Amino acid sequence: MLMTRENRFHQLYLTGAEVSQSLLTSHTVTGILFCPSSDMVWTLLLLFCGLSVCLASDRTVTFHRTRRDVNQNLRQELARSRRESSAPSVSSSSFRLSHGPPFTSCPLPLSPAEHRVLDDNTHETGFNGDDGSHVILTWVGDGTGVVLVLSTISAPLDTFLDGGSSRLYRSTDYGKSFHDISSRINNTFIKEEFGVSVGPGSSVILTADVPVVDNPGGIIFASTDAGATFKFTQLPFHLVQPITYHPVNHDYLVALSIDGSLWLSLDSGAKWTKVHDGVHSFSWGAGVNLFFSYSRVDAVDAEERGDLVLKTTKDLGRSFTIIHEDIFSFGYIGAFLFFSVMEDPRSPRVMYFSSDQGDTFSRALLPSASTEQFYSILDGDEDMLFMHVDNPGDTFFGTMYTSDDRGILFSKSLERHLFDGHRKSDFRNITSLRGVYLTNKLDEDGRIRSVISFNRGGKWRQLKKPENVDCSEQTKRCNLHVHGEHSRNNRIVPMLALSDPTAVGLVIAHGTVGDSLSSSQHPDVFVSSDGGYNWRATLRGPHHYSILNSGGLIVAVEAQREGQVKTIKFSTDEGQCWKLYNFTEQPFFFAGLASEPGTKAMNVSVWGFRPEEDGQPMWVAVTIDFQSLITRECGDEDYEEWLAHSTEQGDPERNGCVLGVKETYRRLKKQSVCRNGKSFVVTKKQTSCLCVRDDYLCDYGYYRHPNTSECIRQPDAANKTLEICLEGQEDELLTAGYRKVPSDKCEGGFMPHMAVQTVIRPCGVKPTPNSSGWSTPPDIAFDTPRERLVLMLVCAGAGVIVLLAIVSAFLAVKRVVYKDRTPVYRLSKLQIQEENNCVTDLESGTSSNGNCQHDSDDDLIG
Numbered sequence: 001m002l003m004t005r006e007n008r009f010h011q012l013y014l015t016g017a018e019v020s021q022s023l024l025t026s027h028t029v030t031g032i033l034f035c036p037s038s039d040m041v042w043t044l045l046l047l048f049c050g051l052s053v054c055l056a057s058d059r060t061v062t063f064h065r066t067r068r069d070v071n072q073n074l075r076q077e078l079a080r081s082r083r084e085s086s087a088p089s090v091s092s093s094s095f096r097l098s099h100g101p102p103f104t105s106c107p108l109p110l111s112p113a114e115h116r117v118l119d120d121n122t123h124e125t126g127f128n129g130d131d132g133s134h135v136i137l138t139w140v141g142d143g144t145g146v147v148l149v150l151s152t153i154s155a156p157l158d159t160f161l162d163g164g165s166s167r168l169y170r171s172t173d174y175g176k177s178f179h180d181i182s183s184r185i186n187n188t189f190i191k192e193e194f195g196v197s198v199g200p201g202s203s204v205i206l207t208a209d210v211p212v213v214d215n216p217g218g219i220i221f222a223s224t225d226a227g228a229t230f231k232f233t234q235l236p237f238h239l240v241q242p243i244t245y246h247p248v249n250h251d252y253l254v255a256l257s258i259d260g261s262l263w264l265s266l267d268s269g270a271k272w273t274k275v276h277d278g279v280h281s282f283s284w285g286a287g288v289n290l291f292f293s294y295s296r297v298d299a300v301d302a303e304e305r306g307d308l309v310l311k312t313t314k315d316l317g318r319s320f321t322i323i324h325e326d327i328f329s330f331g332y333i334g335a336f337l338f339f340s341v342m343e344d345p346r347s348p349r350v351m352y353f354s355s356d357q358g359d360t361f362s363r364a365l366l367p368s369a370s371t372e373q374f375y376s377i378l379d380g381d382e383d384m385l386f387m388h389v390d391n392p393g394d395t396f397f398g399t400m401y402t403s404d405d406r407g408i409l410f411s412k413s414l415e416r417h418l419f420d421g422h423r424k425s426d427f428r429n430i431t432s433l434r435g436v437y438l439t440n441k442l443d444e445d446g447r448i449r450s451v452i453s454f455n456r457g458g459k460w461r462q463l464k465k466p467e468n469v470d471c472s473e474q475t476k477r478c479n480l481h482v483h484g485e486h487s488r489n490n491r492i493v494p495m496l497a498l499s500d501p502t503a504v505g506l507v508i509a510h511g512t513v514g515d516s517l518s519s520s521q522h523p524d525v526f527v528s529s530d531g532g533y534n535w536r537a538t539l540r541g542p543h544h545y546s547i548l549n550s551g552g553l554i555v556a557v558e559a560q561r562e563g564q565v566k567t568i569k570f571s572t573d574e575g576q577c578w579k580l581y582n583f584t585e586q587p588f589f590f591a592g593l594a595s596e597p598g599t600k601a602m603n604v605s606v607w608g609f610r611p612e613e614d615g616q617p618m619w620v621a622v623t624i625d626f627q628s629l630i631t632r633e634c635g636d637e638d639y640e641e642w643l644a645h646s647t648e649q650g651d652p653e654r655n656g657c658v659l660g661v662k663e664t665y666r667r668l669k670k671q672s673v674c675r676n677g678k679s680f681v682v683t684k685k686q687t688s689c690l691c692v693r694d695d696y697l698c699d700y701g702y703y704r705h706p707n708t709s710e711c712i713r714q715p716d717a718a719n720k721t722l723e724i725c726l727e728g729q730e731d732e733l734l735t736a737g738y739r740k741v742p743s744d745k746c747e748g749g750f751m752p753h754m755a756v757q758t759v760i761r762p763c764g765v766k767p768t769p770n771s772s773g774w775s776t777p778p779d780i781a782f783d784t785p786r787e788r789l790v791l792m793l794v795c796a797g798a799g800v801i802v803l804l805a806i807v808s809a810f811l812a813v814k815r816v817v818y819k820d821r822t823p824v825y826r827l828s829k830l831q832i833q834e835e836n837n838c839v840t841d842l843e844s845g846t847s848s849n850g851n852c853q854h855d856s857d858d859d860l861i862g
Contacts, residue, residue, distance in 0.1 A: 059139045059198045059597050100512050100521045103468045103537035106577035114629060118581050121625040123176040126618065127151065127169065134192040135619070139596050141202040143678055146226040147171040148204065149178060152190050166190040168206070170227050174596060175605045175623045184230045185221045199245030202226035205253075205269060212238050212258070222269045224250065233269050237261060243269070247284055252316070254282060254290065262292055264317050275317040280308055283332040289314050289357050291323075291337060293330055306342045306349070312358050323358040334380035336407045337361070351375065353385075353407030362408045365700055366401060376419070378427045379437075383742035385410075386427065386437075386457060388419055396420050397442040400427075402457045402697060405742045409700045413457040416441045418448060418486060426484025432499040432506050432551075433531030433644055435659050440484055440517065447516035450481040452532050454645060454658055458697050458741050459704070466526055466535040469513045480526060480535050481517035483510040493523050493542055494559045500599045503551025504667045504682055505531045505644065506574060510542060525556070527575035529670070533647065538575035544592065547599045550676040552634075552668050553626060555604050557590060565590045568606060568624065573670045581624075586610060588620045600678050602627040630675050638672035641665075644684075657689035660746030690749030695741060702737035711737035 110118075136150040152166040166189045169178040191209035198204055204227060208219035217235035220243065237257035246252035253265040255272070262279040263272045275290075282292035293308040310323040310330050323339075328349055330339035337354040354361035366375075366389060378386040378400070385407055390398035400417040401410040418440045419425050430436035430452075437453045451460040463480040465471070471478035483493040487510070497509035510523040525539035545556040556569045556578075564587035569578045588610035595604045603625040609617040642665045645658040656662040664685045668676060698704050698711035705712050738752040 060196060061137045061592070061594055062134060062192075062195070099540065100514065100518070100524060101469050101471055103466070103524075103540075105538070105540070108577045108579045110579045110581055114579075115581070117629050118583075118624065118626075121628045122583050123623045123625075124584065125175065125178055125621045125623065127167070127178070136192070136195050137594060138196045138198055138204065140198060140204050140226040142598075143596075143600075144202060144226050145172055145174045145596075146202070147175045147178075148196060148227050150190055150196055150206070152192050152195075168227075174601070174603050174625075175594070175621065176603075176625070181227065184227075186232070188219065188221070194239065194242045197242050197245065199250040199253075200248055201250050203245065203250035203268065205243050205245075206230070207239060207242065210238070220269055224268060231268075231270070236272055237263060244282075244284070246288070252288070254284070256282065260294075262294075264290075266316065273317060275313070276311070276320075281330070283330075285312070285332055285337065285357050286335065287314075288316055290316070291330065291332060291358065293327060306340075310339055310358075314357075321358075323354075324352065324361070331377065333377055334385065335382035336380055336385055338364075338377070338407065353403070355406045362406070364403075364408060364410060366410045376423070376425065378425060379429055384456065386413070388417055388425060388427070390419055395442075400439075400457065403742075404739060409739070411697045411699055411739065412703045413453075413697070414439070414441065414451065414460050416443060418442045418484075420486045420489065422489050424485040424489055426482075426486050428484060428497050430497070430499045430507055430532055431501050432503055434663065436531050438482060438484075438497060438509075438532060440482070440486065443516075448481070448486070449479070449516050450511070454531070454533075455694055456659065456741050456743070458694055459709070463532065464534060466513060466537045469537050471514060475514050477515045478513065479515075480511050480513055482526075483512075483517065483523050487517070487519075487523070490519070492519055494544055498545060498547060500547055500551075502599045502680070502682055503547050504665045505529050505642070506547065506551045507532055508545050508547070508554065508575070513537075525575075527554075529574050530646075531644065533645070536575065538571075539569070539578070543569075544590070546593045546595050546604055548595060548601050548604060548626065549630065550599050550668070550680050552672075552674065552676050553602070553630065555593070555624075555626075557593060557606060560590065564588050564610065565606075565608065568604075570626070572630070572673045576670065583622050583624055584620075588618075600676070600680065602630070602675065627675070630673060632674045634668065634672065634674035634676055634680075638669055638674050639666050640669050642667050654689065654692070657692075657746075658694075659741060660689055660691065660695055660744040662687045662689060686745075688745055688747050691740075691746035692750050693738075695744045695746045695750070696738040696752065697741055699737050699739040713737065 134150075134152050136152070138148045138150070140146045140148055147170070149169040149171070150166065151169070166185075166187070167180060167182045168185055168190075170181045171178045185206055185208075188208045190206050194207035194209070196204060196206055202223075202225055204223050206221045208221070210218045215238075218238050220233050220235060221230040222233060223230045235255075237255070237259075240256050240258045244254045246254075251266055251268050253269050255263045255265075256279060257263060260278050260280070262275040262277075262282060264275045265272045276292065276294055278294040278296070280293045280295065282290060285291055289312055291310065291312050293310050295308055306326050306328045308327045308329075309325050310327050311320050312323055313320050323337075324341060326341055328340045328342065330337065332338075335355055337358050338351060340349045340351050342349050351364045352361045353364050366387070374390050376388040376390070378388055380386065383405055385403040387401045387403065387410060388398050389401060396419060397416045398419050399412055400414040402413045403410050417425070417427075426438075426440040428438045430438055433454075435454055435456045437457060438450065439452075440448050440450050443449055450463050452463055453460045462477075463482065465478045466480055482497055484496060487493045488496060493510040495510070497507060499507045505528070507528040509526055509528075511526050512518045512521045512523060514521075522541050524537055524541065525543050525545065526535045527538045528535045539556060539558075542559040543556040544559060545554060547554055551574065552572060554571045554575055556571075557565055558567070558569075566582050566584050566587040567580050568583055569580055571578045583606065588608040591607040591609070593604055594607060595601045603623055605621050605623040607621050609619045612618050643656040644663045644665060646656040656664075666683045668674075693709055696711070701714050702711040703714055704710070736752045740746075
């Protein structure tokens with residue numbers, strides 16, 4: 001039952017000890033986990049307790065805690081308070097890590113009028129008597145203001161032991177207030193593992209936990225109006241995992257049952273049809289394509305044995321097509337379908353990619369990849385893939401490759417790419433500017449250094465020193481180095497670099513300044529307004545931050561090792577200056593920031609709890625609405641024309657040219673304090689550029705020279721002809737070492753001798769005879785003088801060989817004819833397999849060449 005302390009204050013009483021939050025894939029929710037500590041009741045778990053954070057839906061965030069630990073932590077907090085009251089005062093700075101180079105900050109005072117406005121628009125919300133160990137927050141719909149909060153536990157057994165239950169709350173004002181709507185789901189228990197499934201539009205599904213015994217199937221509650229109403233449905237099966245929505249159509253649902261059956265619904269879950277048996281995994285593709293892997297017979301360890309079959313249905317289960325047999329695993333990212341196959345029992349697995357929804361596929365060609373290496377898909381879209389190939393052994397680094405637009409030819413992009421012992425990479429797509437990627441590398445001296453690419457991995461460089469930071473004279477190299485997943489796993493930073501397409505050029509990240517990334521220094525917060533070209537130090541120490549108002553507002557809360565929070569910082573000029581606001585008179589332990597997905601929101605919720613005198617923690621959610629503070633709507637005078645990727649160095653004609661185009665954005669001026677609004681749309685103008693070397697990647701078998709930027713042939717690939725099998729034809733790849741970056745739109749300028757594919761002969765099928773009974777050879781043209789010279793030398797050599805063969809045959813026949821004994825002939829079948837020729841049988845989908853390059857794919861999918 002909700003209760004009100006004042007008009008805008010509700011109290012939430014929770015009993016439990018461990019609160020955790022699953023971070024979103026987008027920036028809209030930033031959170032940490034808490035765990036027991038000997039020094040205080042709650043400790044920042046991401047910083048100090050070794051959590052491996054799970055990524056969830058970009059609309060869902062989860063907090064969880066247990067009852068047993070909270071009492072222990074409260075006793076520890078009381079003991080710590082007693083020790084502090086009797087102990088002599090010690091400077092807290094003596095226990096802190098050292099800070100990096102100093103920088104100037106810009107604090108601004110909050111006027112009394114601004115303070116009153118924020119006070120009137122700050123709402124503290126809670127639940128009374130709720131005993132759920134898990135609280136799941138879900139934003140439903142775009143711009144609806146609807147937030148669902150499901151309070152539940154992880155297993156029904158706890159319900160009987162501790163009196164636990166599930167409760168559902170709904171807010172229609174972006175989390176300022178909540179109403180208990182548990183009756184709309186018949187007060188049914190909702191298991192935490194299934195939680196809330198969010199679909200397109202305003203659709204949402206809650207899955208009830210129903211015992212398998214004596215029940216024909218599970219129960220779901222489906223809503224298409226953002227939780228205003230729910231429809232009860234009895235399923236003809238029991239779920240083994242949450243229901244999956246189609247990415248676009250909320251009517252189409254896919255589910256996997258506990259017996260391995262794949263089920264499909266075309267009416268938002270009202271009716272279900274069994275699609276297939278023995279299914280292991282599935283994934284939506286483009287349109288209504290549905291991919292899934294299944295086992296024909298024994299399902300036990302079928303995936304480990306590589307006995308799965310990859311199928312697809314393009315008509316919602318009415319017909320099926322086998323893509324490939326004997327696969328281990330598969331995945332779908334961007335526009336690429338990929339799967340791993342063991343073509344020979346004595347050989348490791350190889351990877352195949354398809355860019356046309358599985359109609360055709362080809363083996364991925366990765367240079368210099370040994371059988372001991374594993375693969376990891378870092379990122380991908382409809383144009384290309386980023387793939388990490390780990391070095392053999394526990395080196396914690398490998399090589400990053402980028403693919404062509406078919407996902408077949410992979411070229412080296414970055415060596416010594418950091419990939420730590422937890423199989424985590426610091427690779428990050430800076431979504432606020434096209435073509436920008438950020439990651440870390442492990443150099444030969446054992447130090448971690450940050451690098452950034454502005455042309456989709458074509459070239460990498462170190463980050464510049466922030467403009468308001470200077471290194472000491474003892475520092476050899478002074479650069480900004482950004483903390484990534486490696487640092488978060490080691491509890492150094494609470495969150496990763498943050499960017500969003502609606503906040504053009506804006507990047508917020510934790511980092512250190514110096515020769516390399518330092519774990520002995522407190523990470524500070526840095527901001528870039530131009531997509532990573534230039535940086536500025538903005539906040540001292542680790543913080544949790546979020547972007548609002550399409551980049552016109554940044555909010556941050558300091559990450560405390562010990563102690564509680566009551567202050568939020570906000571900036572309206574992209575982090576140049578900050579104002580501080582005390583949002584509560586009673587500080588509490590911080591759990592995380594939460595705001596609506598995207599950056600258009602104007603309010604943010606600060607989540608946490610404070611211990612009460614009765615020994616139970618009070619769960620607290622404070623929602624601050626900045627819309628009443630920033631009231632003016634932006635006009636034309638508040639925007640400026642900004643040329644992306646512009647620098648002061650180099651040719652002025654090429655200033656801003658990246659990936660073949662210049663892009664001029666219309667974006668908010670830093671000094672403008674106004675609301676972009678919910679209808680704000682990023683606009684830009686594009687003009688094409690002349691091609692240069694940076695518009696090209698080094699092709700298969702080539703790498704970029706560090707000094708000249710030229711693409712030169714790899715030593716182990718010298719004087720080798722690349723022959724690949726594509727769509728039933730064996731192609732010979734002739735290249736000068738360059739391949740245009742996928743999605744690059746440059747015209748004219750630098751034009752290397754591009755890759756030419758010449759059909760040699762069909763592969764995987766027998767040649768079709770013509771009317772004379774002989775296959776027709778392809779037309780081959782020899783146009784250049786060099787090619788004609790080579791042809792003449794080849795013909796002359798062939799003539800000499802033929803002449804020698806005739807002479808040898810004549811001598812052999814002569815010896816046989818004049819022998820006294822009759823000769824004995826022993827014939828044996830000779831199988832010749834070319835080292836670089838991979839012949840694929842398109843009908844069976846298997847390769848006839850067991851000596852092709854093979855690569856393992858351990859941890860390919862996850």
